[in-house]
Amino acid sequence: MAAAAGNDWDAAFGPLKSGDNRTRLRRAFRLLFDAGWDGGGLEFRNVFTRTLVGRCAGKCVEAGQGTPGDFLSLKQTKLDKGDQPQTLEELLRETVRRIPESLQVQGYPPSPVLAYWLLDAIDLLGVRPPAPDRRKLVEWTTRTFTQEFAVLAAKHVGLMDPVALAFTACTAQRLRKLMHSKQFDRGDGVLPSDTEVTAAISAVLLEQSPAGIWPKYFPLFHYPNAGANYCFAVELLEAVIDAFSNHRILTSSPFLEAVERTVGWCEENRILGVRNGWNSGGRRAELLSSIPEAWATAAVYLFLHKGHEYVSNLLQAEVMARYTRKHDPSARSWDALLDTQIHLQGEQNAVTLKSILLEEIVTPAATSERPGRRRSVLLFGPPGTSKTSYVRAVAQRLGWPLVEITPADFLRDGLSGIYARAAEIFEDLDDLRNVVAFFDEMEALVQSRDPAEADITARFLTTAMLPKVAEMHSGRRLIVFVATNHQEQVDAAVKRPGRFDLQLCVGPPSWSERVERLHHLIGEPKEPRRQSAVRSRLTVLSRGSEASLDRFTVDETRALLEEVKRRQNTSDLLEALRALTPSSFGELVRKWSDEYVTLRRRLAGGAANPVATEYETDVTQSRRQ
Numbered sequence: 201m202a203a204a205a206g207n208d209w210d211a212a213f214g215p216l217k218s219g220d221n222r223t224r225l226r227r228a229f230r231l232l233f234d235a236g237w238d239g240g241g242l243e244f245r246n247v248f249t250r251t252l253v254g255r256c257a258g259k260c261v262e263a264g265q266g267t268p269g270d271f272l273s274l275k276q277t278k279l280d281k282g283d284q285p286q287t288l289e290e291l292l293r294e295t296v297r298r299i300p301e302s303l304q305v306q307g308y309p310p311s312p313v314l315a316y317w318l319l320d321a322i323d324l325l326g327v328r329p330p331a332p333d334r335r336k337l338v339e340w341t342t343r344t345f346t347q348e349f350a351v352l353a354a355k356h357v358g359l360m361d362p363v364a365l366a367f368t369a370c371t372a373q374r375l376r377k378l379m380h381s382k383q384f385d386r387g388d389g390v391l392p393s394d395t396e397v398t399a400a401i402s403a404v405l406l407e408q409s410p411a412g413i414w415p416k417y418f419p420l421f422h423y424p425n426a427g428a429n430y431c432f433a434v435e436l437l438e439a440v441i442d443a444f445s446n447h448r449i450l451t452s453s454p455f456l457e458a459v460e461r462t463v464g465w466c467e468e469n470r471i472l473g474v475r476n477g478w479n480s481g482g483r484r485a486e487l488l489s490s491i492p493e494a495w496a497t498a499a500v501y502l503f504l505h506k507g508h509e510y511v512s513n514l515l516q517a518e519v520m521a522r523y524t525r526k527h528d529p530s531a532r533s534w535d536a537l538l539d540t541q542i543h544l545q546g547e548q549n550a551v552t553l554k555s556i557l558l559e560e561i562v563t564p565a566a567t568s569e570r571p572g573r574r575r576s577v578l579l580f581g582p583p584g585t586s587k588t589s590y591v592r593a594v595a596q597r598l599g600w601p602l603v604e605i606t607p608a609d610f611l612r613d614g615l616s617g618i619y620a621r622a623a624e625i626f627e628d629l630d631d632l633r634n635v636v637a638f639f640d641e642m643e644a645l646v647q648s649r650d651p652a653e654a655d656i657t658a659r660f661l662t663t664a665m666l667p668k669v670a671e672m673h674s675g676r677r678l679i680v681f682v683a684t685n686h687q688e689q690v691d692a693a694v695k696r697p698g699r700f701d702l703q704l705c706v707g708p709p710s711w712s713e714r715v716e717r718l719h720h721l722i723g724e725p726k727e728p729r730r731q732s733a734v735r736s737r738l739t740v741l742s743r744g745s746e747a748s749l750d751r752f753t754v755d756e757t758r759a760l761l762e763e764v765k766r767r768q769n770t771s772d773l774l775e776a777l778r779a780l781t782p783s784s785f786g787e788l789v790r791k792w793s794d795e796y797v798t799l800r801r802r803l804a805g806g807a808a809n810p811v812a813t814e815y816e817t818d819v820t821q822s823r824r825q
Contacts, residue, residue, distance in 0.1 A: 225260060225265050225266065226266060226270060229256070229257065229260065229271065229274075230274065232253065232256070233253065233274050233276065233288070234276065234277050234278050235278070236278050237249035237250060237253070240423035240424070240425050240426045241423055241424030241425035241426070242305065242306070242421075242423065242424070243306075244283065245283070245291065246305055247295055247302050247303060247304070247305055247314055247318075248305050248314060248420070248421065248429075250291050250292070250295060251295070251314050251317040251318045251321060252317065253288065254288060254291070254292050254317075254318070254321030254322070254325065255317050255320050255321045255324075257271035257272075257288060257321065257324075257325060258320060258321045258322075258323070258324025258325050259324065261324055261325060262324050268324075268325045268326045268327075271288055271325065272287060272288050272289035272292075272325055272327070273287055273288075273289070274287060274288050275287045275288075289325075289327060292318070292321060292322055292325070292327055293327065293329060293333075295318055296318065296322065296329045296333045296334075296336075296337060297329070297330075297333045297336075299315070299333070299336050299337050299340055300340050303315055303318075305420065305421035306421040306422055306424075308419070308420065308421045308422075309418075310340070310344075311364075311420050311421075312344055312348070312364045312365075312367040312368040312371065313363070313364070313367045313420055313431050313435075314420065315337075315340070315341065315344075315367070315368070315371050316367045316368075316370050316371045316374070316439055316443075319337070319371055319374050319375065319378075320374070320442070323374065323378060323383065326383070328383050328384075331385070331388065334384050334385070334388040334389075335388050335389050337375070338375060338384075338388045338389030338390075338391060339389050341368060341371050341372050341375060341391065342372070342389065342390060342391055342392060344364075344368050345365070345368040345369060345372055345392045345396075345397075345400070346392070348360075348361060348364050348365035348368055348400075349365055349392075349396070349399075349400050349403075352365055352400075352403055352404075352407075353403070360417070361417040361418050362403070362404040362407040362414060362417065363404075363414055363417055363431050363436055364417070364418070365400055365403070365404055366400070366401060366404040366436050366439070366440060367431070367436070367439060368400075369392070369397040369400040369401055369404075369443075370439045370440060370442075370443035370444070371443075372391045372392050372397050373397055373443045373444055373447070374443045375388075375391055376391055376394075377443075379391075398447075398448075398449050401440060401444070401449050401455075402449070402452075402454060404436075405454045405455060405458045406454075408433075408458050408461065408462075410461065411461070411465055412433070412458075412461035412462040412463070412464050412465030412466075413433035413462065413465055414433050414436065416430045417430075426482070426483065427482060427483065428482065429482065430480070430482065432480045432496060432499045432500075433462060433465070434462060434466070434499050434500050434502075434503035435499050435503070437458065437459060437462055437503055437507070438499070438502055438503040438506050438507075440455075441506045441507065441510050442506060445510075450510065450514075451514065459507055459510075459511075462503070463504070463507065466478065466500055466503075466504065471490050471491070471492045473490060475491075475492050476492065476497075477492025477493065477494070477496070477497030477500075478492055478493065478496045478497050478499075478500045479491065479492050479493050479496055480493060480495075480496040480499075482496075512631070512633060515631040515632075516601075516631065516632055516633070516635070519603070519628045519629070519631055519632055520601055520603065520632075520635075522628065523603040523604060523605055523609065523628070524601070524602070524603065524604070533593060533596060534554075534593040534594070534596060534597040536720045537554065537586065537589060537590065537593050537720075538586075538709040538713055538714060538717055538720060538721065538754060539552045539553060539554045539555075539709060539713060540552065540553050540585070540706060540707055540708065540709045540710070540713070541553075541707075541710065542556060542704055542705065542822050543819060543820070543822060544556075544822050544823055544824060545820070545821070545822065545823040546823070553590065553704060553706060554590075556702070556704065557577075557590070557594060560574040560701070560702060560824070561574065561575070561577065561594060561679060561702075562594060562597055562598060565598055565600075565634075565679060566597075566598055571634075571676055571677070571678065571679050573701070574701035574702060574824070575673070575676065575678070575679050575680065575701060576672075576673050576679070576680040576681075576682075576699065576700045576701050576702070577679075577680070577681050577682070577700065577701065577702040577703075577704060578681075578682050578684070578687065578690075578694075578695065578700040578702070578703045578704070579591070579681060579682070579683045579684075579704055579706050580683070580684050580685070580686070580687035580690075580703070580704075580705055580706070580818060580821075581685070581705045581706040581707055581815065581818055582685060582707070582753075582798055582799055582811055582814075582815050582818075583685050583798060583811075584708075584753040584754070584755055584756070584798055585706045585707055585708055585753055585754075586706070586753075586754060587683040587706050588638070588640060588683065590706065591636065591638045591681045591683065592638075594636060594679070594681075595636040598636070598679075600634050600635055600636050600679070601634075601635050601636070602635070602636045602638060603629070603632065603635055603636070603637045603638065604638045604640060605625060605637065605638065605639050605640070606639075606640050606641060607641060607642065609621070609625060610622055610625065619664055622664065622665060622668065623668075626668045626671070626672060629672060629678065630671075630672075630675065630677075632677065632678060633677040633678070634677070634678075635677075635678050635679075636678070636679045636680075636681065637672075637678045637679070637680045637681070638680075638681045638682075638683070639680070639681070639682040639683070640683050641683065641684065641685070642682050642683070642684060662691045662693075662694075665694075666691075666693055666694065666699075669694060669699050670698055670699055673698060673699055673700075673701075674698075682700070686814065687703075687705075687818060687821065688814065688817070696825075697825040700825065701824070701825050702823075702824055702825070703821060703822060703823050703825070704822050705818045705819050705821055705822045707815065707818075707819060708750065708751065708752060708753045708754065708799070709754065710750055711742065711746050711749035711750050711752070712746075714749075714752075714754070714757055715735050715738050715739060715742075716735065718731060718734060718735055718738070719731050721754060721757065721758065722758055722761060722773075724773060725773065725774065730774055733774055734773055734774050734777065737774065737777040737778060738777065740782065741777060741780055741781075741782050741785040741786075742782075742785065742786075742789070743782055744782070744786060745785070745786045745789045745790075748789050748790065748793040749789060751793065751797055751799040751800070751812075752792075752793075752797055752799075753797075753798060753799075756792070756796065756797055756798065759796075760788070760789070760792055761773060763788070763792075764776045764777065764780065764785075764788070767788075768780075798811055799811060799812045799815055800812065
């Protein structure tokens, strides 16, 4: 923008690290807006320049760098003799009102390319023209589409213009979307059918050269001081990607192959030197001297950005379909999940699991729309402590897709194919961005390589997995969780910095947390007054049993309360609790603590419970890295 306005970079943006980006962007756009719209010898306020300025404003809004009002209210200060100052909105509305004459430059026929750029601007800026002007645009688009499609279908080499047809099809498709969004009305006119515009784009793709561009047909106009101006091939494909988003044509083999050829052209024709970029061939002398053009370079970057986004979305959808699991619709949300305390190595004060996940994982990703510095977490602890629920809740809180990968995914082709499957899975994950990837029960795949603990196959498998885990971490595209019930079985190298940023032991929520959030735990009673009465009664009944109850998991607590209701032959929890005494409740807790609870200290016969012993070690292993 600064270059177009004839000012230096600092004048437009200020020092690189100072000021707000949005303020600097508006300052730069203001310079562009006031620079005079008569470049190349074109008439003042020509439609080519005004549509590009409007589209530039729309792209800023689309990128979240301002609101439509920030741009539409701008009024030109540099005027030609006899011209009145107009805002950008007035200029765009005037252009729509005067269609088709307003789409002409230097006496050339009205341009479908300029029509599409104009529509792109008013769409992104939320401008709704009056009904007569909308109908005029729809009518002109349909008539022009019919004419262009007819001469291409007839292979009339003297009149056909595949580029014009492509942009007319894009305009029709964009108008159809605007009618659905109510910015235009369905009564504004009849557009070509979806079948017709799809067929038109397919026909245009057939005219692409093997090199990845289209022949030059009719110019948009001539610059008096520079020569003919043609539409650049990359601009055509960028328009199709934009206008036909979520349309089946974008997943067709002909379109994907066309994009691939054009990307190949961009790779082969990039100019490297004092200034890097591309040249569209408008000026032969500059092309022969390997001088890049600012406009052609900007157009290529926009196409590559849109193309990268489009291909990434295709890959993401395909990968997500392979690994997405069906979840319990009653799964707990982030706010409904109970919390548990974490004691981090080297830190004096205890924190909670949800607070550290918010601080280190959720908030950085939510504010920057990409994973933060810490982006990988190893969750460990006894079974039944809701590790999976916490990961699903993180994805839900962020609004990011969740990919769940289990050992079954690695073993799909049998043990002999596990190495190939591992490579395939990690390649799939490399195609994803802004996704929570969850590896569940993975200790068997990254098992300790201690010869006393693992066989030769396990040691080789762990060795093969280590670089893949490190590469996934360094990619900075995903948030990765790995959950295991047995962290001591996981190889020590997996747990080093550079592979997992957080290692967190997930134990049962404390008894006081479960009582305080009883409604989220069991979903009853519904009335706040009865909830308070149940919490109070449980507090009285559990005095002296809190240490034992702290070792109950969430599911075990639910089962205990169901047992209380069953023994009292009632479905009303408050009624059942009122029938108990602290002594009888304590006896029930002791019986369950000795016989049923996962973290009971001893097994039947008096032997130490290895799960409880392991947990006592696990609670000391949480740390940030």
